[in-house]
Amino acid sequence: MKITAKEFSVRGLNFIIRSAEEYDAKNLSEVRVQIDGETENMDREQGEGYIDEAGFRSIIQEDSKASNHLFLVAEVEGRIAGFSRCEGSSLRRLSHKVEFGVCVLKAFWGYGIGKRLLQKSIEWAELQDIKKISLAVLEKNDNAIALYENLGFETEGVLKYDRRLSDGNYYNTILMGKLLNQL
Template sequence: MRINPTEFQFRHLSYRIRSAKEADAKDLSEVRLQIDGETENMDREQGEAYIDEAGFKQLIKEDTASSFNLFLVCEANGRIVGFSRCQGSQLKRFSHKVEFGVCVLKDFWGYGIGSNLLKESIKWADANKVKKITLNVLETNEKAIMLYKKYGFEKEGVLKKDKFLSDGNYYNTVLMGRVKES
C-alpha cells in the first residue's frame, strides 16, 4: 500500500516521509546494515539476516501490492535515514492487525523521525480499518516505550530473558499493542 508523502521540519532538519519504492532497495539494504551495527535495540547484530538489494526490491513490490502492508522511508539530506514497516496477514483471524517495526540511523535520532514514522503508520492503519497495531521493544529502550505509550500503545506482555546482548546479559522484550476503539 502507498501513502502521500509528508514533509517535516524539526530544528534545522527538513525531511520527508513517503512510501518505499523499488529504486530505494540498494539504499535500504545499506541503511539497515548500518543501523543494526549502531544499536542493540534491533533484533539483529550487524550482518545477520542480511537483505540485499534484490531482497528489498521484492519486499517493496509485495508491500506495495498488499493492502495489509505499509513500507515507509524517511529521506533527509538527499538520502534514506530511516524506515518503518507495518506487516499484516492474509489469514482471516489476524487480518485486523499489523506488526510495526522502525529503525533510524543514530545520527538522526532526536529529530522526531521515529515519532513521525509511527504517526504516519497509525494514520494509515486507522484509515484502512486496521484495529490493532503490535510491536516488540527491548525493555531498556525507555524512550521508545514512552513514545509508544504516548500514542496509545499498552504493555501486553513480557518475553523474559528474550535477548542476549553484547554485555553478556539477557534482557526482556516488551510486547505492546494499540487497539483502535470504534
C-alpha cells in the same frame, strides 16, 4: 500500500516521510546493516539476517500491492535516514491487525523521525480499518517505550530473558499494542 508523502522540519532538519520505492532498495540494504551496527535495540547484530538489494526490491513490491502492508522511508537530502514497516497477515483470523517495526540511523536520533513514521503508520492503519497495531521493544529502550506509551500503546506482555546483548546479560522484550477503530 502507498501513502502521500509529507514534509517535516524539526530543529533545522528537513525530512520527508514517504512510501518506499523500488529505487530505494540498495540504499535500504546498506542503511539496515548500518543501523544494526549502531544499536543493540534491534534483533540483529550488524550483517545478520542480511537483505540484499533484490530482497528489498521484492519486499517493496509486495508491500506496495498489499492493502495491509505499509513500507515507509524517512528521507533527508536524498538519503534514507530511517524506515518502518507495518505487516499484516493473510490469515483471516489475524487480518484485523498489523505488526510495526522501525529503525533510524543514529545520526538522526532526536529529530522525531521514528515518531513521525509511527504516526503516519497509525493514520494509514485507521484509514484501512485495521483494528490493532502491535510491536516488540527491548526493555532497556526507554525512549522508544516512552514514545509508544505517549501514542497510546499499552504493554500486553513480556518475553522474559528474550535477548542476550554484548554485555552477556539477558533482557526482556516488551510486547505492546494499540487498539484502533474501536471494536
